Amino acid sequence: MDIFDRLKQAAAADWNRYVDxxxxxxxxxxxxxxxxxxxxxxxxxxxxxxFARSWALAAYKSRTLADIRAAQAGLAAILDETELHVRLCQRWGLSPEDLAATPEHQATVAYTRFVLDCGAAGDLLDLHVALAPCVIGYAEIGRNLTLNGIEALADHPYRDWIGEYAGEGYQGVANAARAHLDDLASRAMTERRFEELAKLFAQASRLEADFWQMGLDTR
Structure with missing residues (x-):
């Protein structure tokens, strides 16, 4: 069992409320x-x-070239991900300028600043644990929504979004993030520290669930 599975197991209730x-x-x-x-x-x-700022912070917090390259790859993946959002929003006549001018919802602020604070106050492992529910969790959600394959979605109204996170490209990003998290844990984690990291992971999972709820909230 790698560190990500251990964190999921320790925060099972919060994790399940997020991914389901x-x-x-x-x-x-x-x-x-x-x-x-x-x-x-x-x-x-x-x-x-x-989150792009968080990956830039990860590069700053890194002490090895390998860790800096991992942060660079994460930042590139985030920037690519924004293109999906721009493309989908253009269907509703929303330009990148319209998106940038939209105020951040409190759920957006809560999770993103939590992650940035974890990175600023803690070390690289703290930051990656805080990032993990988003980076790796979306890949799990994508897989869960395509148990019969992406092609089976046919004309599903959210095929583009689901396909993005279930696709080989994003799954590779998530697998690399998971392997890097495990490597960081092997270098910097003690069993006593695991309890602290599990609390951090649980909080990040709760904030992710709140972000979904924000979408459903009509206020």
Missing amino acids: HDFVRQMGAGTLAQPAFRKYLVQDYLFLIQ
Whole structure:
């Protein structure tokens, strides 16, 4: 069992509320209301801007060239991910300028600043544990929503989003992040510290669930 599986096991209830949230289930079933998805997507674009800063912080926190390269790869993946959001939002007549001008929802601020604070106050392992529910969790959600393969989605209304995270490219990003997290843990984690990291992981998972709920919230 690698460190990611141990963290998931320690925070099982919070993790399951995140990856099996009603927003995710509705999206998988194709019944999610378009305004809910659009609200989520715009906020996720803003979310990714802050996560790009987190990967830049990871490079600064790194002490080896390998860790810096891992941060560079994570940052590149985030920037590529924003292109999906721009493309989908253009279907509703929303330009990149419209997205950038949208105020951040409190759920967006809560999780992204939590991650940045973990990185600023802690070390590289703290930062990657805080990032893991998003980076690796979306890959798990993508797989869960494509048990019969991406092609089986046919004309599913959220095929593009699901296919992005279930696809080989993003799955590779998540697998690399998982392997890097395990390597960091082998260098910097003690069993006593694991308890602290599990609390951090659980909090990040709760904030992810809150982010889904923000999409469903009509206020």
